[in-house]
Amino acid sequence: MNPSIGEYNTREIITFAKTENKFGGLSNMAPGYSLFINEVNIQSSEILYQACRFPLFPTIQKEIIETKNPMDAKAVGRKYQQFRRQDWDSVKFKVMKWCLEVKLIQNFDTFSELLLSTGEKTIVEFSKKDTIWGASPLNPSILKGKNALGRLLMELREKVKSNMITKETVILEPQIKAFLLYDNPIKEVHNDNYFIDDLDDIHAH
Template sequence: MNFYEIPCDEIGYFREEYDFLSNFYPTKVLFDGIIYYNSEAAYQAQKCLQQTDKEQFALLSADEAKRLGKKVEMRPDWDDVKFKIMKRVVYEKFTQNPTLAQDLLDTGDRILKEGNYWKDLYWGVDLKTGEGENNLGKILMSLRDYIRQNGISDVSSCYHSLSGPFDGIWISDQDITLSGCECIVNATNEVLFGSGGIDGAIYRAAGQELREECATLGGCRVGEAKLTKGYRLKAKYIIHTVGPRYPSENCRENLAKCYAASLDLARKYDIHSIAFPSISTGKFSYPKKEASEIAVKSVHTWITENDDYDIKVVFSCVDPKLYELLYTRLCCL
């Protein structure tokens, strides 16, 4: 597909390092008394008038929410109110999540355009022609100005749960970049360069110094782990590990190695609390159910074999379906 040439002073595609600008980005949003797990779900839910109908969107992924939004009985005034609702949803997303608010500020004065190839010319622009009203981009730029003038809240407004321990393992639905653990684990790629997803979020939150240190490490092989400072994060350290792509040779064994290698490194550096994401279940496409089983088994095995070492392990997972899978496995320990 041939895209229009995006000027250097524009961010014209809400993917990769700018995926946090998209409504599909996974983050909790409290909106009119309901916690959603992405702003797309919060927006689509407002097509319904009844609170009980809105609640069916609460645990949906962005894709699921968008599909359901096409099927529900739409409120009669939707075309009149959808802009105001989107503006409120986007406001809540960024003001409730300080890390995302800082990411938005870090876009500087660049023009934000939601380039898309599905011809949504109301919220964005056509990537082939550059034509469109770009209302989502305008909302984001207006919000950026507002945050610049009024500052960032230092506390997330959404309630976060922490369950455990399950034989020394906990589970949380908090954004891993906000973890209070001494160390967080970054599921990254072989060149240790964050782009989108959790990887990109960690690099953005930690700052440019993290990229500079990673550039000195000579990359990282699948199933191995390397340690850096945490820089602007609450966590003192970051352990970077490269999960396997799915499908690939020995992917099950390599995924288990990621958890073991990270914990070995934590012990080596006398780290006593560590937060893991669900490794390889994003861009690397590892099936969530199998990945959850491997994650819990690998961590539990390591803790059992290292029972002379005191460490708190937290699975940090915003995705509600991954959370449920991990929680179910932990309950079986």
């Protein structure tokens, strides 16, 4: 994925920025969409994404995950910028796509409903500074940027509509080297009920 810069008319699109607004749940910062990876509870997709920047440094990952606050997690990530994956700029879109797929299947009912409620409209993350993941105001009615996050969300929306991703879908890890959490490879990810059913099976025997 190497998104081109686009211009978006604010009257024709759906934007999100603050997490408490109508479409705020589309943001990676949104609370209420917790994740469970390799037996680790993670508060939000933003925190998971930040942790993925430092696969060879489990102590940094731990510090990020234990913040339980996406803004704090970003700040920790900035603090350790020199230790991030050397190939980060070339793999970050793949990692974000995976984070969003995990957010979807582990919060399927609420997140799929939110995605589908956007209809056919273009989804754009409104940001005054970030023109890679979002788009910034060019004037009162036009936003300009690569809008990579909005594009990934629209791609995910299409997969929900066509049943390419359902609650039962198993999300496979992105094909990149050293995809690790706390020194352990991250493998396939299941929905949030999978582990409960699994435990029931264990206790039944």
